[in-house]
Amino acid sequence: MNKKYIFTGAILFGVSALAVAVYFATNGFDGRGVAFTSGGDSSDTSPAYKTLLPQGRTIDSLGGWKRVSPPESDPAYAYADTVDGAAITVSEQSVPKDFEDNVDGHVASLANSYNATDKIDAGGVAVYIGSSAKGPQSIIFTKNNLLILIKSYSKVSNESWTKYIQSLT
Numbered sequence: 001m002n003k004k005y006i007f008t009g010a011i012l013f014g015v016s017a018l019a020v021a022v023y024f025a026t027n028g029f030d031g032r033g034v035a036f037t038s039g040g041d042s043s044d045t046s047p048a049y050k051t052l053l054p055q056g057r058t059i060d061s062l063g064g065w066k067r068v069s070p071p072e073s074d075p076a077y078a079y080a081d082t083v084d085g086a087a088i089t090v091s092e093q094s095v096p097k098d099f100e101d102n103v104d105g106h107v108a109s110l111a112n113s114y115n116a117t118d119k120i121d122a123g124g125v126a127v128y129i130g131s132s133a134k135g136p137q138s139i140i141f142t143k144n145n146l147l148i149l150i151k152s153y154s155k156v157s158n159e160s161w162t163k164y165i166q167s168l169t
Contacts, residue, residue: 047077049094052144052168054081069093083152084160091149095142103142111140120158122165131155143168 045065059065062079068091069076076093099106104126111117111128116138118129130138139150139161148168156164 047075047092049075049146050144051077051092052146052148053079054164055167055169057081083156083164086152086154086156088150088152088156091151092146095145095147099147107140107142107147114138114140116140118158120162122162125165127161127165129158129161139165141165 045067047065051059051065053059053062059079062081065077065079067075068078074093074096076091078089078091081088081090095103096106107126108128111130114130116128116130118131120127120129122141125141125143127139127141130140135154137150137152137155139148139152141148143165
């Protein structure tokens with residue numbers, strides 16, 4: 001695999017992950033619940049691409065979309081939710097053009113670069129999980145041409161991750 005693609009993907013993922021963390025840290029999301037205050041440019045609060053949400057849920061019930069990428073970057077949006085009582089943030093963006101020649105390979109390399117090396121199958125979706133010794137987890141996968149990053153603030157079981165990811169429609 002071309003190191004240029006891995007490096008580009010790692011940079012893109014890192015910027016998105018950092019943007020999610022900074023956004024929620026500065027806008028009232030404290031990791032204990034799903035509520036956060038709205039902020040930023042209200043004209044840019046809805047993705048122009050098709051997104052995924054947990055089945056039976058609306059974006060309004062999840063607190064709305066928040067753009068978490070810089071204005072000059074490809075758009076990435078996030079919402080807050082919970083899985084088994086663990087607060088999570090879910091960031092979605094279109095699969096980067098650099099990944100299109102081998103999406104699965106690029107996602108696997110990107111996950112590896114972030115030590116998300118535990119791989120599970122969520123109904124045909126390859127999901128990479130990285131776990132911190134203190135509990136937080138990073139989840140990386142693609143579904144419906146979206147690159148999705150989920151950050152949990154405490155440990156969630158693989159079974160619960162599988163159910164949550166399968167519920168994204």
